[in-house]
Amino acid sequence: MARKIGSRYTANQIVGRGSAGTVWLGEGPDGPVAIKLLREDLASDQELVGRFVQERTALLGLEHPHIVTVRDLVVDGNDLALVMDLVRGTDLRTRLERERRLAPEAAVAIVADVADALAAAHAAGVVHRDVKPENVLLDMQGPLGPGGAHPALLTDFGVAKLIDSPKRTRATKIIGTPDYLAPEIVEGLPPRAAVDIYALATVLYELLAGFTPFGGGHPGAVLRRHVTETVVPLPGIPEELWQLLVQCLAKAPASRLRASxxxxxxxxxxxxxxxMPPLDVDEPGLAEEETEEPAAAAEPGEEPVRRRGAVSLVPGAKPDSSRDTHTSMRVPGPDELAGGAHGTARVPRTAGTARPGSARHRAAVRRRRVTLGVAGVVVAAVVGVGAWWASADGDDGPAPADHSTSAP
Known part of the structure; x- marks a missing residue:
């Protein structure tokens, strides 16, 4: 059902849902628009409304070919909404789910567009704070670029900052999506432009590999990996491109490149x-205690291998347009960040070998244990029989009865 948003806009149809609110296809004085309507509990928060108004000038001033322009911010009763340009196309997550991984040329072209958008935003003093495939829109009506990539536009500027009020994000909370969170955010430092570079490099890794470098399993385990682990190399890409990825995934913010x-x-x-065709890389499995996700199908005779990808913060949630974007999460303590059972760095392995802790590795260990157990039983039996015969030969007593049968 259509509803009025302020005095100038009409929201006609819901086209997406997220933890912050709903996205509507709407109409304004100048034609079709996209309207992001924040949740009612957010709209009733006077502190957030004040921040919303304060950010108005900065958000309305963000104009760039690769940024979804915010046309208006509406505060009207219980309605708190961002009115944005309508992009005719899909989001990058949808394409990634359909194709699993992209050809390197298309992936790099898309990420370069987003980097241009971030360069403009950072120059204006705006940090996105939630760069991920869901917030990258592909303009299907725009000209095709390298690798057949559609122009990419970054959206949802300012939403993370608006929701990140002191009342909601005390020292024990984090705003963001685990797979793309920079280590300094996990450690409680204020987010600066470098967090967007880290998140964008994570997106590029995911487009190339089909999975994020530190994602999978429980969100707490994901956060630990961002702080403690090194990124696993991707075979088959040029060395210079790999070095770009490594630099932008550096733990130290100052080591990362600027967006431009x-x-x-x-x-x-x-x-x-x-x-260059899409990479052919193995998606690593996870130790059983690191994940509660269902196991993926495996070859006959092998255990299912648990896949790693973007983590849903809502248990049992299916990958759709309702993914949570801004969810409060507990910051791991120093002892957890030190690693513990999950803090050891993963290293690349050669083809055909199982990663320690993976389902395939555990199955191999169990097979070895069974084999050793059977061998132990056989050895014990042989030793026992030998001892019995030795005692029988040296026994002066009556011979044991013969229980065999014979023909009459």
Missing amino acids: ELAARLREQLPVLAG
Whole structure:
């Protein structure tokens, strides 16, 4: 059912849902628009409304070909809404779920567009704070770029900052999506431009590999990996592109590239990547205690292997447009961040070998245990029989009765 948003806009149809609210297809004085209507409990928060109004100038001033423009911010009774340009297309998550991984040329072209958008935002003093495939829109009506990639536009600027009020994010809380959170956020430092670079590098890794570098399993385990583990190499991509990824996934924010530098360096790689097919890489499994996700199908005779990808913060949630974007999470304590059972760095393995702790590795260990157990039983039996015969030969007593049968 259509509803009025302020005095100038009409929301006609819900096209998406998230933890912050709903996205509507709407109409305004200048034609179709997208309206992000925040939840009622957020709209009733006077502190958040004040922050909303304060951010108005900064958000309305963000204009760039690769940014979804915010046209208006509406505060009307219980309605708190961002009115944005309508992009005719889909989001990057939808494409990634359909294709699993992209050809390197298309992946790099898309990420370079987003880096351009971040460069403009950072120059204006705005940090996105929630860069991920769900917030990258692909304009299906725009001209095709390298690798057949549609123009990419970054959306949802300012939403994370609006929701991140002191009342909601005390020292023990985090705003963001675990797979893409920079280590400094996990450690409680204020988010600066470098957190967007880390998140965007994570997106590029995911587009190339089909899974995020530190994702999978319980959100707490994901946060620990961001702080303690090193990224596993991706075979088959040019060394210079890999070094770009490593630099932008650095634990130290100062070591990462600026958005403008990242965009330029990525575009330098496009000629080298032309015609390269999607990577063929194995998706690592997880130790059983690191995940509660259902196991994926495996080859006959093998245990199911648990897959790693973007983590749903809502147990049992299915991957759709209702994914949670801004969810409060507990920050791990120093002892947890030190690693414990999950703090050891994972290292790349050669083809055909199982990662320690993976389902396949555990199955192999169990098979070895069974084999050793059977061998132990056989050895014990042989020793026992030998001892019995020895005692029988040296026994002066009557011979044992013969229980065999014979023909009459």
